[in-house]
Amino acid sequence: MSVLRVEDADAGVRTLTLDRPDALNALDRELKEVLLAALRSAARDRAVRAVVLTGAGRAFCAGQDLRERGETAPSLAIELRERYIPIIEAVGRLEKPVVAAVNGVAAGAGFSLALACDLRVMAETATFISAFGRIGLVPDSGLSWFLPRVVGPARAAEIVMTTDPVDAATAERLGLVNRVVPAEACLAEAQALAARLAAGAPLALGLAKRSLAYALEHDLSASLAFEAELQGIAGRSADHAEGIAAFTEKRSARFTGE
């Protein structure tokens, strides 16, 4: 039985479910490997137009499997370079919307993984915990990059240094998540949001993701130039022509990604 469930729905939404509920979906060697392979496969598969990432049972993901710690690479830096960084980068480079259904606690690298996704739907019972400090570690897998950009430096310092759980209402107020829903509706809401995005123009969505990421790291002039370059590409697409035709004919567009 796999530690990752992969399920496709008609709308082009692929749901990846971390499936080690007894360990709160902690990331062991196998789960890291299959998750990375699944993200790469979702990137290649043209039928996949949006991805939902969630956890089985009562957790989203409790970060590194601490029971496996003794068996992993002696250097945590090596473990991060070889296993965690490729996963975080695969989510960012996947030119399709990735929606996290944060169904329960997201701790340590599980918190980072949720923040690497483009959008987050959070169960009202879920929490985020920067658990690293509790075990004498520093934030990793991008948490120290994502967090100050989303909540500002003071809030980021508080979340990282106190390691206090951030409840769903606070997460919503801080802009850490797009919406908070009853726990039982979390996955369905995330899948519905992903299905809406999957109906959009795939090329344009992928380029928009690239543009937003670029703008976080560059100044206005560079971002304006990058937007123009991407618009040049989008403007030559069949989907743009279809969008214009649909507008003119007063009908819904049928985008293909061409």
Ligand code: LHQ
């Ligand atoms: C777990 C885990 C877990 C194994 C719960 N592992 N079993 C990257 C590079 C390399 C190495 C180092 O790390 C990193 C990045 C990181 O992610 S470091 C941060 C690692 N994660 C944590 O420190 C979180 C550890 N977990 C917890 O603090 C709690 O479990 C939370 C707050 C998440 C949930 O608390 P509870 O709701 O009270 O659940 P629980 O603690 O009773 O856990 C339930 C079961 O899940 C339990 O197993 P058991 O057999 O006793 O029922 C836990 O041992 C297991 N579990 N997290 N990370």
